[in-house]
Amino acid sequence: QKEVEQNSGPLSVPEGAIASLNCTYSDRGSQSFFWYRQYSGKSPELIMFIYSNGDKEDGRFTAQLNKASQYVSLLIRDSQPSDSATYLCAVNNTGTYKYIFGTGTRLKVLA
Amino acid sequence: GAVVSQHPSRVICKSGTSVKIECRSLDFQATTMFWYRQFPKKSLMLMATSNEGSKATYEQGVEKDKFLINHASLTLSTLTVTSAHPEDSSFYICSARANLGTGGGAFFGQGTRLTVV
Numbered sequence: 001q002k003e004v005e006q007n008s009g010p011l012s013v014p015e016g017a018i019a020s021l022n023c024t025y026s027d028r029g030s031q032s033f034f035w036y037r038q039y040s041g042k043s044p045e046l047i048m049f050i051y052s053n054g055d056k057e058d059g060r061f062t063a064q065l066n067k068a069s070q071y072v073s074l075l076i077r078d079s080q081p082s083d084s085a086t087y088l089c090a091v092n093n094t095g096t097y098k099y100i101f102g103t104g105t106r107l108k109v110l111a
Numbered sequence: 112g113a114v115v116s117q118h119p120s121r122v123i124c125k126s127g128t129s130v131k132i133e134c135r136s137l138d139f140q141a142t143t144m145f146w147y148r149q150f151p152k153k154s155l156m157l158m159a160t161s162n163e164g165s166k167a168t169y170e171q172g173v174e175k176d177k178f179l180i181n182h183a184s185l186t187l188s189t190l191t192v193t194s195a196h197p198e199d200s201s202f203y204i205c206s207a208r209a210n211l212g213t214g215g216g217a218f219f220g221q222g223t224r225l226t227v228v
Binding site for chain 2: 032034036042043044045046049050051088090092097098099101102103104
């Protein structure tokens with residue numbers, strides 16, 4: 001069984017702090033990695049993707065990938081209360097086009 | 112770009128009836144769409160992969176005769192929950208893979224909250 005694992009949280013951070021969300025995956029054939037944000041009662045929204053080792057920055061978000069350690073993370077700088085949501089990590093094996101999702105980490109940004 | 116529209120957003124039906132949910136890619140063509148089910152505070156559970164012009168691929172444990180999937184065009188996939196029962200009540204979400212500079216990320220419809228009474 002291919003797995004993507006995340007700490008369910010909740011992860012609580014004060015407003016303005018850096019939130020660090022982590023994800024590990026078991027399938028070494030995974031080639032693309034995604035972070036989704038899901039507000040309660042809504043469907044997931046794609047916020048970041050990464051497929052090369054290293055860091056990728058987009059505004060307040062930075063995705064980090066380490067394929068040797070099978071680890072991908074998302075950093076949110078200057079966290080805002082509006083960032084409070086569940087963050088889902090997803091991996092994709094290009095051969096199957098199937099996306100495997102983690103269970104998500106619930107983030108709470110405290111005002 | 113990469114807009115996926117799902118309808119209806121909310122439906123209440125009587126036990127024993129069938130419900131059809133539509134998923135459309137509005138500004139791109141999607142040869143592959145995915146159908147998920149999500150229970151409260153739980154993660155997405157992939158039900159099936161919908162392939163345009165061919166049969167859907169169902170995940171283990173998902174009854175294909177109960178959850179009928181049709182992907183008749185490059186922009187439309189439908190999920191029909193047949194003979195619905197209260198245990199089928201859930202949040203159903205479709206997604207489509209888009210190659211629009213997003214690394215092949217999947218985009219999600221708004222979801223359909225199904226309540227069977």
